[in-house]
Amino acid sequence: MRALPFALVLLAAASPALAQEPHHMPGEEAVEPYVPAPENAGATPFEGTEMWLAFGQTEGVSRIVDQTLDASVADPRTADIFAATDMVRLRRTLKEQFCYILGGGCVYTGRSMADAHDDIGLQASDFAILVEHLQAAMRDQGVPFRQQNRFLAKLAPMRPDTVTR
Numbered sequence: 001m002r003a004l005p006f007a008l009v010l011l012a013a014a015s016p017a018l019a020q021e022p023h024h025m026p027g028e029e030a031v032e033p034y035v036p037a038p039e040n041a042g043a044t045p046f047e048g049t050e051m052w053l054a055f056g057q058t059e060g061v062s063r064i065v066d067q068t069l070d071a072s073v074a075d076p077r078t079a080d081i082f083a084a085t086d087m088v089r090l091r092r093t094l095k096e097q098f099c100y101i102l103g104g105g106c107v108y109t110g111r112s113m114a115d116a117h118d119d120i121g122l123q124a125s126d127f128a129i130l131v132e133h134l135q136a137a138m139r140d141q142g143v144p145f146r147q148q149n150r151f152l153a154k155l156a157p158m159r160p161d162t163v164t165r
């Protein structure tokens, strides 16, 4: 009779701890968690909805990022730069970054611009080529010229962190 309440006390003390214990399915331990890191995004977001609407919100930004990356990978001048890149991750983090900066309220989970580009040896000409493809993608998405330029002006200060040669 005396053993039962003792067992119940033990159970009550142990179960909240068990419920809160982080756990993984077998094989998942190696997956890095996505850590929110707005300070890594390289720019502060535009205020209001003007930019987010001009870029066509989630669908528009997704198309712009995909087109920019597809064109950069297909471009013989920059193809090699992306050869060893995890493109699934890059698409995700670049979409997060653009969405965050454009005021779409996304959470950026990638590295800082310096950390992401420090060992790929980009040149000024690589930067110009990416901007070319981004401009074409924004134009195809129907982003007005004024908002294209406001966005490019947000990215320009990141140039010294990405171009290292």
Ligand code: HEM
Residues within 6 Å of the ligand: 072, 078, 081, 082, 084, 085, 086, 089, 090, 093, 094, 097, 109, 110, 111, 112, 113, 116, 117, 120, 122, 126, 127, 128, 130, 155, 156, 158, 159, 162
């Ligand atoms: C302002 C200009 C740029 C911005 C905003 C930008 C943004 C980003 C972002 C968000 C990431 C992913 C970080 C992560 O997932 O942790 C990244 C990585 C990368 N970027 Fe850029 N980038 C810029 C310029 C460029 C240029 C000019 C090139 C080459 C033409 C380039 C090539 C790459 C590559 C290859 C990676 C992946 C590196 C790796 O595999 O570890 N980026 N960039």
